[in-house]
Amino acid sequence: MDELRSRQLKQKLGLFWGNFGLPLIFILIVIVFSITSPNFATSYNLLSNFGFASYVGIAAIGMTFVIMTGNFDISIGSMLALVGVLGSSFIPKIGGVGGVLSTVAIASFLGFINGIFVTKLRIPAFITTLGMLYVFRSLAYIYTNNVPVYISDRFWLYFGNGKLFGVIPFPILLMVICYLVAYLILRKSPVGRYIIAVGTNAKAAALSGINVDNIKILVFTLLGLFVGIASIVNSANLGAANPGLMGQNYEFQVITAVVLGGTALSGGNGSLGGSLVAALIVTFLGNGMGLMQVNSYWQLVATGLVMIFAVSLNKLKFYLLGQGE
Amino acid sequence: MQKRYLKIMLVTLVCTALILTLSFLGCKKEEAAGGASMQVKTYKDPSEITIGFSLWTMQFTFFQNVEKGVKDACKDFGFKYVMIDQNSDATKMVQDINALVGQKVSGIVITPVDPGAIGPAVENARKNGIPVVCADIGKSGPVNALLISDNFKGGQLAAEFLAGKLNDTSKPLGLGNLLPQWTYARQRGEGFLAKAMELGYNVAANIIVQNPSAEGGYDTMQQILSAVPDVAGVFFCSGREAVGAAQAIQASGKNILSVGYNGDPEEFQAMKDGILNATVLQQPYYIGYRSVEILKEILLDGKFYENVEVPVDVKLVTPENMDEIAAEILEKTGNSAFPTE
Numbered sequence: 001m002d003e004l005r006s007r008q009l010k011q012k013l014g015l016f017w018g019n020f021g022l023p024l025i026f027i028l029i030v031i032v033f034s035i036t037s038p039n040f041a042t043s044y045n046l047l048s049n050f051g052f053a054s055y056v057g058i059a060a061i062g063m064t065f066v067i068m069t070g071n072f073d074i075s076i077g078s079m080l081a082l083v084g085v086l087g088s089s090f091i092p093k094i095g096g097v098g099g100v101l102s103t104v105a106i107a108s109f110l111g112f113i114n115g116i117f118v119t120k121l122r123i124p125a126f127i128t129t130l131g132m133l134y135v136f137r138s139l140a141y142i143y144t145n146n147v148p149v150y151i152s153d154r155f156w157l158y159f160g161n162g163k164l165f166g167v168i169p170f171p172i173l174l175m176v177i178c179y180l181v182a183y184l185i186l187r188k189s190p191v192g193r194y195i196i197a198v199g200t201n202a203k204a205a206a207l208s209g210i211n212v213d214n215i216k217i218l219v220f221t222l223l224g225l226f227v228g229i230a231s232i233v234n235s236a237n238l239g240a241a242n243p244g245l246m247g248q249n250y251e252f253q254v255i256t257a258v259v260l261g262g263t264a265l266s267g268g269n270g271s272l273g274g275s276l277v278a279a280l281i282v283t284f285l286g287n288g289m290g291l292m293q294v295n296s297y298w299q300l301v302a303t304g305l306v307m308i309f310a311v312s313l314n315k316l317k318f319y320l321l322g323q324g325e
Numbered sequence: 326m327q328k329r330y331l332k333i334m335l336v337t338l339v340c341t342a343l344i345l346t347l348s349f350l351g352c353k354k355e356e357a358a359g360g361a362s363m364q365v366k367t368y369k370d371p372s373e374i375t376i377g378f379s380l381w382t383m384q385f386t387f388f389q390n391v392e393k394g395v396k397d398a399c400k401d402f403g404f405k406y407v408m409i410d411q412n413s414d415a416t417k418m419v420q421d422i423n424a425l426v427g428q429k430v431s432g433i434v435i436t437p438v439d440p441g442a443i444g445p446a447v448e449n450a451r452k453n454g455i456p457v458v459c460a461d462i463g464k465s466g467p468v469n470a471l472l473i474s475d476n477f478k479g480g481q482l483a484a485e486f487l488a489g490k491l492n493d494t495s496k497p498l499g500l501g502n503l504l505p506q507w508t509y510a511r512q513r514g515e516g517f518l519a520k521a522m523e524l525g526y527n528v529a530a531n532i533i534v535q536n537p538s539a540e541g542g543y544d545t546m547q548q549i550l551s552a553v554p555d556v557a558g559v560f561f562c563s564g565r566e567a568v569g570a571a572q573a574i575q576a577s578g579k580n581i582l583s584v585g586y587n588g589d590p591e592e593f594q595a596m597k598d599g600i601l602n603a604t605v606l607q608q609p610y611y612i613g614y615r616s617v618e619i620l621k622e623i624l625l626d627g628k629f630y631e632n633v634e635v636p637v638d639v640k641l642v643t644p645e646n647m648d649e650i651a652a653e654i655l656e657k658t659g660n661s662a663f664p665t666e
Contacts, residue, residue, distance in 0.1 A: 039427055039428040039429070042427055044426075044427045045424065045427035045428075048420075048423050048424070048427060052420050052423070055416060145505060146504050146505060146506060147505045147506050148439070148441040148442075148506055150441060150444075150465065157445060160445065161445045161449070234416060236445070237416070237419050237445060237446075238415055238416070238419055238439070238441075238442035238444075238445070239441070239442060239443070239444030239445040239446075239465065239466070240439070240441040240442050240444070240465065242415060242439055242441060242442060242506075244506075245414075245415045245438070245439050245442070246415070246416075248414065249414075283420075286417070286420070287420065287424055290409045290421060290424055291424060291428065293407065293408070295410075296383070296409075296410035296412050300412075
């Protein structure tokens with residue numbers, strides 16, 4: 001009887017931790033920095049950070065999908081730079097709206113190409129996207145001759161610097177909408193169920209009549225689309241699209257957010273909310289330590305340690321639920 | 326079921342487009358109503374002033390000396406001081422500048438990793454009444470002041486030095502140039518080309534160092550040697566590249582004069598080792614110090630600065646005056662001009 005009760009308690013704790021563990025860590029970080037740094041908990045700083053989190057947060061949606069199918073994409077930093085310089089260079093010819101739409105379209109197409117290589121040519125995602133990392137970055141250099149594209153179009157700049165009702169940074173709204181759409185795809189549409197099925201057991205999914213290749217192509221295309229949106233936000237923040245400096249180490253930041261958010265690299269299991277909160281944790285941690293005047297090298301050490309800590313706490317969920325070793 | 330969710334998604338997308346359009350139009354109206362000039366808050370008590378400094382990276386001695394200049398000036402003027410390292414990341418730089426605005430610092434000094442990417446962040450700071458001074462590298466859009474080495478003069482000094490040593494206009498020269506994006510630093514090459522032409526020399530090879538590093542300098546020097554085998558003197562527009570080029574010259578066994586730019590510790594060492602013939606010294610400590618001095622003039626004295634470019638003098642360092650200049654640097658900055666063990 002006692003054993004049953006203890007198991008039930010463990011399961012309840014496991015479920016609680018699974019749902020609220022990461023948000024609790026985020027809240028803890030906010031509380032600690034609010035106490036240690038008087039300028040942290042101002043509405044300006046908090047809103048700015050939510051806005052900046054969209055840089056990683058939006059692409060993390062697409063990466064969550066890709067990782068859920070058991071793949072991953074390390075070309076997204078270079079893709080971010082390439083579509084940024086391409087789209088922004090079109091502005092003088094087709095205007096800001098056209099530039100934005102073409103950026104998203106090109107990024108989706110590049111994601112589609114990645115998907116085709118992985119599925120139809122059977123080249124492992126790591127090799128495909130490693131190759132594309134070089135191809136995309138080099139194309140960005142060739143196209144611009146390594147000269148940044150300066151952006152003055154107000155519509156484009158609004159994506160990074162606009163404020164809704166003069167207060168809320170526009171990237172926050174954009175990120176919320178992206179997550180809502182992604183949530184509907186993943187949890188409320190058959191496509192979402194197919195993604196989970198493909199990631200859990202591709203063979204079984206194929207036997208059930210799911211076109212595994214098409215699902216994989218779709219998730220790579222969706223990742224491209226979200227990278228396109230993130231590229232617009234980022235280049236608008238910077239006021240320029242720089243072929244060499246944009247998106248450096250971006251893939252690692254995004255993959256870190258997704259893994260920290262609880263999506264298993266082995267595929268199948270994934271959490272969009274987790275990826276969002278993880279993106280917030282990474283952004284707020286950097287900002288808080290900066291305000292505390294922590295040496296930048298120690299900031300990297302602290303960020304790495306917090307991530308290991310958060311992931312190990314995630315293991316606690318599986319232990320409590322009796323699903324882990 | 327599927328149709329229902331498609332409808333929900335469609336409605337969400339339409340709503341997004343609507344909000345985007347409305348809020349964008351609202352923003353345009355706000356801009357049209359707002360003025361372009363900035364309102365700076367002035368102070369009477371220096372202890373109320375906080376200077377925020379956003380620095381490219383602390384990895385290189387040049388930037389360590391800029392930082393020391395900023396820090397010392399803040400100490401001398403009685404200002405509080407906050408520094409954030411960009412870690413060579415343009416996105417982090419923009420976030421850092423925004424964080425400084427959030428902290429309500431009184432003035433900002435920026436040494437940007439990507440001068441093209443500071444526009445919107447600086448605009449935001451200035452909208453909030455915070456004056457911005459760029460300490461070296463460059464800028465995009467309006468700032469209050471930009472302190473920048475007299476790069477054109479530096480290039481001229483390099484050409485004059487080579488011409489003086491060679492004393493034979495029939496000997497061809499080479500130039501290891503910088504990437505096109507470094508608008509201000511590219512003036513080094515322009516100054517060199519203009520002076521060489523004025524003195525009657527032919528710069529037979531003008532090659533961009535694609536990989537800004539010692540290895541990149543080494544590779545570019547080999548390209549110059551292939552293109553112009555009888556090249557007699559070269560100027561490389563940055564320190565590490567110049568040292569790489571000097572090593573390539575040494576490896577080739579040829580007698581070619583080489584001049585660098587910056588006054589990096591590696592260059593001082595290369596001159597001491599007899600493989601580099603000269604370098605053009607910048608004054609990073611002074612750039613940092615003077616940046617804060619300008620902010621002091623704006624914040625305490627109410628002086629007007631808008632898009633002012635302040636050239637900072639450069640000088641030629643050769644093995645003859647190297648020790649004297651190294652002693653000066655040590656006295657001013659506390660850092661050795663030579664690499665530390």
